[in-house]
Amino acid sequence: MSNNLRVDPRVIRTRALLGNALVECVAESGFESLTIQEITARATLNRATFYLHYRDKNELLEDVFERLIGAAIPPPPAEGISIDPREPICAMLEHVSQYAEFYRAILGEQGVPFFMKRMRTKISPIIGAWLSRAPGMTSPAGDPPEVIITYITSAYLGVISWWLENDRPLSSDEMVEELLTITSGGVLAYLEKQKTG
Incomplete structure (x- = not known):
């Protein structure tokens, strides 16, 4: 049996x-x-x-969230495995685009706060894994600062909300490039300055 x-x-x-x-x-x-x-x-x-x-x-x-987001956001890769941030971000954006009306309602101004919090919980480990593998982007303790992970995660969710509210004026690929350009040119430069300053 x-x-x-x-x-x-x-x-x-x-x-x-x-x-x-x-x-x-x-x-x-x-x-x-x-x-x-x-x-x-x-x-x-x-x-x-x-x-x-x-x-x-x-x-x-909550059940719907786990089903939908589980399909869209893969777990972070194991330690030592390189991560291309484009892949999980693009997968998430394509998923959000597929269910645009649902996410617009759930993440918008009249949305459900716990849903946004749960999305942050799912996205943060991927951001943390990416930052921990980026050269020179860890704190002296060896991990990216939690405040930076939270900042990037919240910024991404805010931009995704904007993207939905404005009827997705950019493609998923264009959004990925915008997000990564802002992240690498802004926050990552800030982290590098903190290490050398």
């Missing part, structure tokens, strides 16, 4: 229906005023089914 537990395909299908319904509803009318009834109606399920899977819409949003 196998110790691997298999999830019932009906559970997977139901959660996918609810998640897709949430994404569609949030894209249309935002998250805060969204009701369980609206989500279940869109998913063509009843409220009782919803509550078999989730406590509330926040738990559903």
Whole structure:
């Protein structure tokens, strides 16, 4: 007998229906005023089914977040493996572009603060891994300063929000180049100055 537990395909299908319904509803009318009834109606399920899977819409949003962002942002590479920052940033931007209406609603002014915080949590390790492998960009302790990682991560999320609010005036590739140019010309120069100054 196998110790691997298999999830019932009906559970997977139901959660996918609810998640897709949430994404569609949030894209249309935002998250805060969204009701369980609206989500279940869109998913063509009843409220009782919803509550078999989730406590509330926040738990559903968390599940959707993990599914969406897990597909978009790979984990940081193992220590010693070089990282090209273009790859994860481009993958994230293409993913955000694919679900633009959802992310516009969730990251915009009327968005969901915990979602932005969760995105920061997912992106920060990648930024940290990239900085730790950039020549001369670590602190005397050997790691990039946390304040710099937070600064870059928050700046990237702010620029992504701007990109969505302005109907993506630049392609994903152009955005990657803009972000990396700003980062390498600004923050990285600042870090280098801190080391020599």
